[in-house]
Amino acid sequence: MNFDLTEERQMLQDTLRRFLRDRYDTATRNTILDSDSGMSADIWAQLAELGVIGALFTEEQGGFGGKGFDLAVVFEELGRAGVVEPVLDSAVLAGGLLADLGNEAQQAHVETLIGGGLHMAFAHGEPSSRYDLNRVQTTAKTDGDAIVLNGHKAVVANAEAADYLVVSARESGAVDDEAGISLFLVPSDAKGLTIQGYALLAGGRAAEVMLDNVQLTAADRLGEAGSAFAAIEARMAAASVAQCAETLGAMETATELTRDYLGTRKQFGRPIGTFQALAHRFSDLLIEMEQARSAVINAAGHLEEDRKLREINVSSTKNLMGRAGRLVAEESIQMHGGIAMTQEYELAHIAKRITMADHRFGDTDHHLERFIALVAA
Amino acid sequence: MDLRYSDEDKAFRDEVRSFLKEKLPKEFSDKIRKGQELGRENQERWHAILNEQGWLAPNWPASFGGAEWNAVQRHIFEEEAAAANAPRIVPFGLSMLAPVLQKFGSKEQQDYWLPRILSGEDWWCQGYSEPGAGSDLASLKTTAVLNDAGTHYVVNGQKTWTTLGQHANMIFCLVRTNKDVKQQEGISFLLIDMDTPGVEVRPIILLDGTHEVNEVWFTDVEVPVENLVGEQDKGWTYAKYLLTHERTNIAGVGFSQAGLAAVKRVARAEMAGGKPLAQNPHFAARMAQVEIDLMAMATTNLRIISQAAAGSAPGVEASMLKVKGTIIRQEINDLARRAVGAYAMPFASEAVEGSNAGLPDPHDAGPVAAQYFNYRKLSIFGGSNEIQRGIIAKVKMGGGA
Numbered sequence: 070m071n072f073d074l075t076e077e078r079q080m081l082q083d084t085l086r087r088f089l090r091d092r093y094d095t096a097t098r099n100t101i102l103d104s105d106s107g108m109s110a111d112i113w114a115q116l117a118e119l120g121v122i123g124a125l126f127t128e129e130q131g132g133f134g135g136k137g138f139d140l141a142v143v144f145e146e147l148g149r150a151g152v153v154e155p156v157l158d159s160a161v162l163a164g165g166l167l168a169d170l171g172n173e174a175q176q177a178h179v180e181t182l183i184g185g186g187l188h189m190a191f192a193h194g195e196p197s198s199r200y201d202l203n204r205v206q207t208t209a210k211t212d213g214d215a216i217v218l219n220g221h222k223a224v225v226a227n228a229e230a231a232d233y234l235v236v237s238a239r240e241s242g243a244v245d246d247e248a249g250i251s252l253f254l255v256p257s258d259a260k261g262l263t264i265q266g267y268a269l270l271a272g273g274r275a276a277e278v279m280l281d282n283v284q285l286t287a288a289d290r291l292g293e294a295g296s297a298f299a300a301i302e303a304r305m306a307a308a309s310v311a312q313c314a315e316t317l318g319a320m321e322t323a324t325e326l327t328r329d330y331l332g333t334r335k336q337f338g339r340p341i342g343t344f345q346a347l348a349h350r351f352s353d354l355l356i357e358m359e360q361a362r363s364a365v366i367n368a369a370g371h372l373e374e375d376r377k378l379r380e381i382n383v384s385s386t387k388n389l390m391g392r393a394g395r396l397v398a399e400e401s402i403q404m405h406g407g408i409a410m411t412q413e414y415e416l417a418h419i420a421k422r423i424t425m426a427d428h429r430f431g432d433t434d435h436h437l438e439r440f441i442a443l444v445a446a
Numbered sequence: 447m448d449l450r451y452s453d454e455d456k457a458f459r460d461e462v463r464s465f466l467k468e469k470l471p472k473e474f475s476d477k478i479r480k481g482q483e484l485g486r487e488n489q490e491r492w493h494a495i496l497n498e499q500g501w502l503a504p505n506w507p508a509s510f511g512g513a514e515w516n517a518v519q520r521h522i523f524e525e526e527a528a529a530a531n532a533p534r535i536v537p538f539g540l541s542m543l544a545p546v547l548q549k550f551g552s553k554e555q556q557d558y559w560l561p562r563i564l565s566g567e568d569w570w571c572q573g574y575s576e577p578g579a580g581s582d583l584a585s586l587k588t589t590a591v592l593n594d595a596g597t598h599y600v601v602n603g604q605k606t607w608t609t610l611g612q613h614a615n616m617i618f619c620l621v622r623t624n625k626d627v628k629q630q631e632g633i634s635f636l637l638i639d640m641d642t643p644g645v646e647v648r649p650i651i652l653l654d655g656t657h658e659v660n661e662v663w664f665t666d667v668e669v670p671v672e673n674l675v676g677e678q679d680k681g682w683t684y685a686k687y688l689l690t691h692e693r694t695n696i697a698g699v700g701f702s703q704a705g706l707a708a709v710k711r712v713a714r715a716e717m718a719g720g721k722p723l724a725q726n727p728h729f730a731a732r733m734a735q736v737e738i739d740l741m742a743m744a745t746t747n748l749r750i751i752s753q754a755a756a757g758s759a760p761g762v763e764a765s766m767l768k769v770k771g772t773i774i775r776q777e778i779n780d781l782a783r784r785a786v787g788a789y790a791m792p793f794a795s796e797a798v799e800g801s802n803a804g805l806p807d808p809h810d811a812g813p814v815a816a817q818y819f820n821y822r823k824l825s826i827f828g829g830s831n832e833i834q835r836g837i838i839a840k841v842k843m844g845g846g847a
Contacts, residue, residue, distance in 0.1 A: 070455065070518060071448045072749045138447045332843055348839035355838055356766045363745035364738075370449035385738040441734045445724075 072366070077133075078142045081124055085143065088119060089150035095415045098151055098272075102418070106230060107274040108154045116154065117185025125160045125311075130168040131180050137372030140307060141314040141365055148318025151418050153272035155188065158227035161311045163189030163235040165304050166252060170292035175254055178233065190231035192222035192255075192278045193301065200431035202301055203247045207280060209238035216290070218253065218261075218283040228276035229266040231257050236280065240295045247298040252291040259283050271425035272418065302376075306383045309430050310368045313390045316426040317365050319419045320394060323401040324354055326416050330405050347404055354400055357393040364389040377443060384440040390426070391433025398423040449745070451522075459522050466530040469495050475531035479708070481812035483656070484533050486613045492533045493566045502564055503540055510548055510560050517751040520695075528700025529707075536610060539563040539570035543618050546635070546684050550676040559637070573605040573619030573638070573662060574685070581833050583620070584629040584682065588664060590621035590636060592671070592678075599623075599636060599674070601644075601667040607827070611647050611660035615640050624679050635681035637673040644668075652823075654816035655795030689829070696764055696828065697747040697771035702740050705778040709733060712785040712809045723785060736777045743770050762841040765834040772824040772831060779821045782814040790815035 074082065093112070101109050116122065124139050126132025134140075140161065147156060164182045167175060167189070181187040198204040207220025218238050228234060234255045242249030255262060261283040266276040292300060331342030331351060341347055368386035371379050398420040402409040409416045427433055451459065474492060477484055484492070496502040504520050506512020515523065535541075544563055547556055562568045579586040588603025601621055611617065617638050624632030638645070644667040650659045676684055713724035713733065723729050750763045783790045792805045793816065805813075825831045 342843050349835040352835035352838040359746045360742040363742040441730050
């Protein structure tokens, strides 16, 4: 048992934290948030240069990390600084699936991605799938040499910026079957692909993606036909580790801001943190922070384990992060008072970020139910 | 980062498991599983079994006859012991007084008292709290005045919440030896023979019908000066040192794991609406939520243990574990009483000392509702959870709280 970071991860953490502290302050981010693309090409290039993207892939995939704790280290820092650049979507989700399933030709894109020269998006969720990974109505029908995709993908993060989309579609089976789902690598300029973009509350952009007779071939398929579910679930586990670590980092910032505010804001002639009503609530936040940190460690530390153990830890962590995150976000705002209601104050973005994380990859209730089913199975 | 036990740790765990399998009497584990107290004789027998194995004093240095386990080994033992329903060792002599004597006691005191703790010759209890000194312990009023000859302290006052004082022959006490200085600077640490004239123990029966704690009254009790630990008026320092040891295993991870396993067992057998209670969505959700909290806290506990193993003392983290650990244990107690439904209601005050064979108990769950009430103490003793929250805020906010 060992809870220390390896030397390499410690270095990555230090470098990334320093870089973001110097280059990613509230004003910088708020300017990015107001921009049309919702991200900074310059920051993206520098993150790639620092090795942030490479750390998310294994050596066999051309990176130098890719394990649960590599994801956790990187994303905790991204969350701490409230980075809105789509590292999760381009690298962990779509890039990860490409690296996991792609053939040699397809995997060539991974190197470009690690170098910062490519954006990707994973188009999986649909208007009626909610958080169920197995519910895919988008169809992929073979027509001679062609494979034709039709369907509607919902809230696809980073779709507009993506050079390629990894799209899930059903080749066989009923709408809820795990079997029969395939993944396809679809260039964003494919004919029949429509992307209707919008900004997200917590930063970045997403889109509704419409597939209207998009013509592909078998060469565009990632992995075997109809057998992508296990890979999707495993990638979602990795993405959940990344997202929970990111949320933990954001929660650290919220707690830190609250701590400073309680110590400096004076009312009735003394710092408000000296009032027991607030001191005890702040203590409860700190206690839940330790729970959250441990939950992220559990998820990251079991990411390479067999499916059941991995997923039990993913769901327990997502459930706990949903609850702890809500507490930290709401209590931080409450204890700050009016100032936290303003857009330009750092906590505003951070609180939205923490809260919105529970709307992706399954919320706290979804994962409680899933945990019960997994433990009983 | 690596969440797995090392091969060495695993070998140790196997050793602990086979020891418990061979040496833990079934009648003891049955009693513990059913929530019954062991009673004095059995408690002493378990003490002797562990002593024979050399595992009685895991936290003592080997030079004093301890096992000198590291923090991870101690955790493994606690976890396995709880899972096997092994009795808890009475901690007052072994893990509270002994570390104080080892650090602050004289050579004579160490040579005399420590072997007697191991052999079980002395049963120690703790004389800290008083009717007027609970969370504000430093306001204690029991006095000790040195006689003119300088041979004895004369002790007057009252201690309360003295756990298992009815079995004890010795009590370590915080007493006031100086009223003219700051509260914390006038306290001394005395070892008092309970058979001394003027010591009187009166039972306090708790709301679950148990005789677990007592009042201890002192009227002109003469205590030889050799029984002063360390220096006069420096007792608060020793008391605080002792409290850091009281806080080891404060998270109670093993107890919560065993408790949750018991709840699950009952919930699978108890029927509700024609289905096992474990499949009731509301009950299942509550069980799952506390299990998830416990999984995280177990890791927090290990993180703190591994820091302690690396040499840094647990500080404010211990307060965090106390609060979260007791919230989790009390939630499990609540689930346990709910799981048995109407059979939570029967009550036998004597359940603790002997058997509750007379009571209907279809799930063999024991007096879960009585335990629920007994365990309200968890968030009160050892520094109430409100005191802990105050400590956490104060430490983490620096000057701001």
